[in-house]
Amino acid sequence: MRGREPELRAVLDLVRGAANRRGDVLLIEGDLGAGKSLLLSQAASAAEAADTSVAAAAADELSRFMPLGPVLMALGESPSELANEAGASGQVSTPIWLVEAARTRLEKRAAVGPLLVSLDDLHWADPATLHALRTLPWQLASHRLAWILARRSPDQGNDAGLLFDLLESEGARRISLQPLGDGAVAELLTDALGAVPDPGLLTLAPAPPVTRCCSPNSSPACWRRTPSTSLPAGPA
Ligand SMILES: Nc1ncnc2c1ncn2[C@@H]1O[C@H](COP(=O)(O)OP(=O)(O)OP(=O)(O)O)[C@@H](O)[C@H]1O
Numbered sequence: 277m278r279g280r281e282p283e284l285r286a287v288l289d290l291v292r293g294a295a296n297r298r299g300d301v302l303l304i305e306g307d308l309g310a311g312k313s314l315l316l317s318q319a320a321s322a323a324e325a326a327d328t329s330v331a332a333a334a335a336d337e338l339s340r341f342m343p344l345g346p347v348l349m350a351l352g353e354s355p356s357e358l359a360n361e362a363g364a365s366g367q368v369s370t371p372i373w374l375v376e377a378a379r380t381r382l383e384k385r386a387a388v389g390p391l392l393v394s395l396d397d398l399h400w401a402d403p404a405t406l407h408a409l410r411t412l413p414w415q416l417a418s419h420r421l422a423w424i425l426a427r428r429s430p431d432q433g434n435d436a437g438l439l440f441d442l443l444e445s446e447g448a449r450r451i452s453l454q455p456l457g458d459g460a461v462a463e464l465l466t467d468a469l470g471a472v473p474d475p476g477l478l479t480l481a482p483a484p485p486v487t488r489c490c491s492p493n494s495s496p497a498c499w500r501r502t503p504s505t506s507l508p509a510g511p512a
């Protein structure tokens with residue numbers, strides 16, 4: 277990963293904290309393509325290298341319709357299994373009950389060894405997930421657990437942003453990924469081309485944080501974010 281040294285240090289610190297029962301929460305936000313998912317995958321690699329297990333998932337457009345979907349996916353639990361459990365114990369499987377069940381699962385996982393919970397794309401999160409993330413980090417603060425949460429900003433709705441504001445006010449560390457510097461963009465181009473780009477080529481590089489290279493097959497979103505004067509015209 278290029279040009280994100282302070283962010284990578286924060287990730288390493290987070291992973292160390294999991295083993296030390298610090299209950300840390302790291303919030304990552306940034307524009308489309310800013311490198312949020314890449315940073316989360318770096319966190320997962322750092323955790324695995326430190327014998328910390330990882331429970332990771334991402335929200336998406338459809339998971340919004342499943343209460344607590346991303347948390348259950350991260351835990352490898354199916355809602356129907358939990359619902360059966362709730363039925364067996366005479367409880368109703370409401371979202372609140374699901375959050376309680378998730379808390380118990382997390383406690384058990386953290387009792388076995390340090391655990392990193394990584395949840396991406398929380399701008400798509402359903403209300404039960406947002407509620408869970410509002411309460412679980414402090415409820416489980418004394419366990420061997422750390423949290424890394426990411427959302428795209430600015431997002432359409434306000435709810436994930438509100439969650440980030442609240443968690444930050446309670447001590448979570450928040451990182452807003454800024455555009456990459458010229459040096460990092462040059463390094464990315466070198467990686468992509470296999471040769472050091474000359475200054476003329478660098479002036480053609482898409483403005484950060486756009487780090488994907490647009491090709492004729494790229495999505496319209498990629499082309500919209502690329503200055504029209506710098507690259508050949510993309511698809512309509
Ligand atoms: N600092 C970086 N160094 C190297 N590659 C990067 C960097 N930042 C982003 N990339 C690459 O750019 C692409 C987009 O990054 P990524 O998917 O992590 O963005 P994102 O913020 O998660 O985007 P989205 O909002 O669409 O989910 C990926 O191919 C990723 O590997």
Ligand SMILES: [Mg+2]
Nearest residue numbers: 312313314396
């Ligand atoms: Mg992403």
